[in-house]
Amino acid sequence: xxxxxxxxxVIVDHNRNPRNFRQxxxxxxxxxxxxxxxxxxxxxxxxxxxxxxxxxxxxxSGCAISVASASLLTESVKxxxxxxxxxxxxxxxxxxxxxxxxxxxxxxxxxxALSGVREFPARVxxxxxxxxxxxxxxxxxxxxxKTE
Amino acid sequence: MSALPRTALSxxxxxxxxxxxxxxxxxxxxxxxxxxxxxxxxxxxxxxxDSISHYYETTHANVHRGVHTLSQQATDLFxxxxxxxxxxxxxxxxxxxxxVRGTTEAVNLVAQSYARPRLVPxxxxxxxxxxxxxxxxxxxxxxxxxxxxxxxxxxxxxGEVDYDAFERLLSARTRLxxxxxxxxxxxxxxxxxxxxxxxxxxGVPVLLDGAQAVPHLKVDLQALDCDFYCFSGHKMCGPTxxxxxxxxxxxxxxxxxxxxxxxxILAVSFTKTIYNELPYKFEAGTPHIAGxxxxxxxxxxxxxxxxxxxxxxxxDLLEYANRRLAxxxxxxxxxxAQNKAAVVSFTLExxxxxxxxxxxxxxxxxxxxxxxxxxxVMEFYGxxxxxxxxxxxxxxxxxxxxxxxxxxxxxxxLG
Numbered sequence: 001x002x003x004x005x006x007x008x009x010v011i012v013d014h015n016r017n018p019r020n021f022r023q024x025x026x027x028x029x030x031x032x033x034x035x036x037x038x039x040x041x042x043x044x045x046x047x048x049x050x051x052x053x054x055x056x057x058x059x060x061s062g063c064a065i066s067v068a069s070a071s072l073l074t075e076s077v078k079x080x081x082x083x084x085x086x087x088x089x090x091x092x093x094x095x096x097x098x099x100x101x102x103x104x105x106x107x108x109x110x111x112x113a114l115s116g117v118r119e120f121p122a123r124v125x126x127x128x129x130x131x132x133x134x135x136x137x138x139x140x141x142x143x144x145x146k147t148e
Numbered sequence: 149m150s151a152l153p154r155t156a157l158s159x160x161x162x163x164x165x166x167x168x169x170x171x172x173x174x175x176x177x178x179x180x181x182x183x184x185x186x187x188x189x190x191x192x193x194x195x196x197x198d199s200i201s202h203y204y205e206t207t208h209a210n211v212h213r214g215v216h217t218l219s220q221q222a223t224d225l226f227x228x229x230x231x232x233x234x235x236x237x238x239x240x241x242x243x244x245x246x247x248v249r250g251t252t253e254a255v256n257l258v259a260q261s262y263a264r265p266r267l268v269p270x271x272x273x274x275x276x277x278x279x280x281x282x283x284x285x286x287x288x289x290x291x292x293x294x295x296x297x298x299x300x301x302x303x304x305x306x307g308e309v310d311y312d313a314f315e316r317l318l319s320a321r322t323r324l325x326x327x328x329x330x331x332x333x334x335x336x337x338x339x340x341x342x343x344x345x346x347x348x349x350x351g352v353p354v355l356l357d358g359a360q361a362v363p364h365l366k367v368d369l370q371a372l373d374c375d376f377y378c379f380s381g382h383k384m385c386g387p388t389x390x391x392x393x394x395x396x397x398x399x400x401x402x403x404x405x406x407x408x409x410x411x412x413i414l415a416v417s418f419t420k421t422i423y424n425e426l427p428y429k430f431e432a433g434t435p436h437i438a439g440x441x442x443x444x445x446x447x448x449x450x451x452x453x454x455x456x457x458x459x460x461x462x463x464d465l466l467e468y469a470n471r472r473l474a475x476x477x478x479x480x481x482x483x484x485a486q487n488k489a490a491v492v493s494f495t496l497e498x499x500x501x502x503x504x505x506x507x508x509x510x511x512x513x514x515x516x517x518x519x520x521x522x523x524x525v526m527e528f529y530g531x532x533x534x535x536x537x538x539x540x541x542x543x544x545x546x547x548x549x550x551x552x553x554x555x556x557x558x559x560x561x562l563g
Contacts, residue, residue, distance in 0.1 A: 003510050007503075007561055015562065016498075037518060038502050039532030061532065063500035064562055120506060 005116035006123070007064065010072075015064040020057040020074035032144040033060075033133030035125055040066040044073075044133045051082045058130065065114075065123050070130035072111050082138055089131050096124050160453060160461050166542050168193040168449075179512025182547045187332050187360060187491050187538030188516050189382045192446070196385060199445035200438045211437055212411055212428070226437050229444035230427075233392055236447045237377070238368045243397050243426040247435050250391035251359040252282040254378035255326070257393055257430065258355055259286035261406045262376070263324055269295030272321045274352075276301040276309045277528060278331045278338070281521040283357045287326060296323070303528065307334040307483035314343060318350055325354045329361035333522035333536070334483025335466075335491025337365070344374050353399065359383055363540070364462055364489050366455040369394055381439060386446035390439030393430070400426050407432040458541045462490035465539040465548065472552045478563060479555070482534045490539035493520075496555065499562045501533040507561060508535075511554035513547075 024030070024045035034041050042060025046053055056078050058070045077085040088111075095103045096117055105112040117127045125147035132145045166172050171191045174181050183191060203225065209218035211226045230242045239245055248254045263273065273287045277300055284298075291298050299322075301314045309327070318325075325347045330337050344354045355376035361367055363384035369377055377394040381387050395403075405412055405423055409432035414422040423429045450458065469492050473479055478497030496504055505517035516536045519526045526532060537551055 003507060003561065006506065012562060039519065039526075040502075041532070063502040065503070123502070123506060126502065 006120055008113045008116065010110055010113035011064060011068040014068035014071040018058075018067050018071040020078075021059065021071065022057045023059055024055065024057045027057075029137040029140060031133050031137035033129045033136070034144045034146055035062075035066075035129055036146065038063065038066075038126065040126055040129055042066065042070055042130060042133060044070070044130060044137050046134070046137050048082075053077050053080055053082065053085055056134075062129070063123075063126050065117060065126040066129055069114060069127040072114070073130045073134060076109065076111050077134065085134070085138070089135060092131055093128065096127055157454075157457050157460050160457050160541055162461065162542060162544055165193075165453065166544075168195070169542055170194055170197070172542065176512045176514070177510055179510075180550075182511075182513040182550045184537040184539060184543065184547065184551060185514045185516050186363075186540040186543075187335075187383070187520075187536065189388070190363060190385050190540050191542070192385055192387070192442075193449050195449055196387070196442050196445045200387065200442045203438050203441050208437070210434055222437055225441050226435070229440040232444040232447050236451065237362070237392075237394060238370050239394055240370060241397060244394055244400065246393040246395065246400075246427040246430045247440055248378075248391050248393050248430075249389055249436070250380040250382070251357060251378045252286075252391075254376075254391055254393035255282055255355070255357065256286045257406045258376050258378075258395070259290040261403045261430075262353075262395075262399060263287075263290050263296075264293055265404065267291075267294035267296040267323060270321055271296040271323045272299050272319060273297075274299045274301065274314075274317055274322050274325045276314075276327055276338075277303040277524055278307070278309055278334070278336060279326070279328050279522070279524075280332050280357065280359070281523070282359075283326050283328060283355075284524070300524075301327075303525075306485050307331065307336045307525075308485045309336075309338050309343075311339075311342065315346060318347065318352065322347075322350070322352045325352055326357070327354065328357040329367075330358075330364065330489045331483070331522075331525070332360050332491070333520040333525045333534070334485065334493050335360075335488040335538070336483060336485035337361075337487040337489055339487070340374070341372065344372060348373065348375075353396075360489060360491075363450070363458075365459050375399055381443040381446065384443075384446055385449060386443040387436075387439045390436045390443050392443075397426065400430070403430075405429050405432065409433045411435070453541065461541045462539055465543055465545070466490040466492070468545050469537065469539065469548045469551070472548055473555075476552065476555055476559065478559065482529050482531065491536060492538075493534040493536045495531055495534055496559060497563060499558050501535045503562055504535045504555070504558050507558040508551070508554045511550065511557065513551050513554045515551070 027045035028048045029046040040062030047055035056074045136145045209222045211223040353375040358379040362379040375396045380391040412432040482493040501517040
C-alpha cells in the first residue's frame, strides 16, 4: 500500500489550505463533531435558501484526513439541494467503508481523492466525521456527533 | 536512572535476546517491525509463551479445590507464581500479593474496598495532574459515592509533580495519596520515596501506580514503604489479564472483600459467610491461573537479564533518542523531566499525531498516538494528542534511526 494513495496531492493541499474555513455567525444551522479517541473536533455551519445549501463552512482541528475531508465537503455541497447533499453523503459513505461499493469515483470530482482512505481502516472515521456532522446540522441535531 | 553505575555492568547482548521474542522478527507493510509502543504493552519472550502452553498441555485443573494430582500441581504453580512476585518486589508476605486483572482493577479494588467505607463528606483524596485515567476515574467515582473531594497536585512545565504544592495540599482531611511512580504519557519518574515519607508522616496512606515502573526499574516495596502498589503483567513481558495489587497486610485485613464468590470464603450458609484468609479474600472465582504462571515466567526472565542492566540499556536508548529526535526541525518534546523512563512524547509542527502514526506504520514503526489515557496531561500542554515512542531493553539504536527517518518522511509529506 502506498502512502500516496492516502495523502494524495488534493488532500495535502486541502489540509494545508482548508477552504471555507471560517465561522459563520449568521448560519441557519450548525453542529459539532468530535472523535474523542483522536481529538478531531469540528463545527460545520450551513446557510439555507429554501432547501438549497447557499453557504457552508467549517472550523476545528484534526488530522490531515479530517481537515481535508471537511474542506472538500464544503466545496462539493455548496449550491446543492439538501436531498442532493444527502445522496452525496450516501455515496461517500459507500466509498469510505465498502470494498464492493459500486461508486463512480469520477462523478465525485475532487472527493474521489478520499477513495484511498478505505485501505486504512483506522482512518475512515477521520474522513467521515465531517459528513456525519453536516447530516446532524441539516437535521438540527443537538448532541455532538462521533464517528468512533 | 541516570545515577546508575553503568560502567560496573556488563551490557545486555541485545542481538541475542531479541531472538527470545518471536514477534520482533516479522515484517509490517513490507518493512522490519520496529516496535516502539512498549509503554502501551510490551512483547513476550518465548519462555513466557511456553510456560502458558506447557501449563495448559500438562497441568491444567482448578486451583485450591481438588484433592486430585492435577489440581494440586496447578495450585503449586499458581502459589509458586505468587511467591515469585513477592520476591520480585520484596513484599513481606504472599498474603500481601493479590492477583487481579491489572493495574486498573487494583486501583478500583482499593477505591471500593479501602476508601469507600472510610470516606465521609469533606474528606480528600489527593492525586497528581500526571495520572493515567485509571488513577483518576476510580477516585472520582468513590468521591461521588461518599461526598469526598478530589484534590490534584499540579505539575511543572517539565512534567514533574510539584512537591511544594503537594506539601501545601496535604491537609488534615487528606485520607489517601494516589500517585503514579512513572508517567505513562511523559515518562517522568516521580521521586515517590519523598512523597511517601511526607504522607505517611502525616498518617496518610499511599497508593502507587507502578504499571510503568515495575518493568523498567528495581522496585523494593519494603524500602518504599507505601501502603498499596499496583502493576500489570502485560507491560513487563507477561500475559494480558493478570496484574498485582500489593497491600500492607494490616490494611488488607481490615478491608471487606470486593467481590463475593467461590475461593474467597471459608464457610457459607444462608445466614452467615466466613471469609477466607488473605490474600484469597480478594480473589473471588477461578483466577487467571495461566496468567499468573506466565507472569512468574516473565519475572524470572527479567531477573535473569537483571533489572539494573535493563535500566541501563533503556537509559542509553532514551539518551540516544533524545539526541537524534532533537535534530528534527519542528519537533517539540512534551515532558522534559530530569529523571525519565525510556518514553519520549512529542509533537511535529503542522503534522497531526494521527498522521504521524499512519506514516510511521507504513515504515514498519509502531508508536502510540493519541492522549495516552491522560487527557489532563494533554490539556496541560495545550495539545489534543502527542506521538509517543516508548522503548524496551530489546530495542536498538538502529530502530531509533528508523523512527527518525520515518519522521522525516512525515515532515516531508505533510509538514
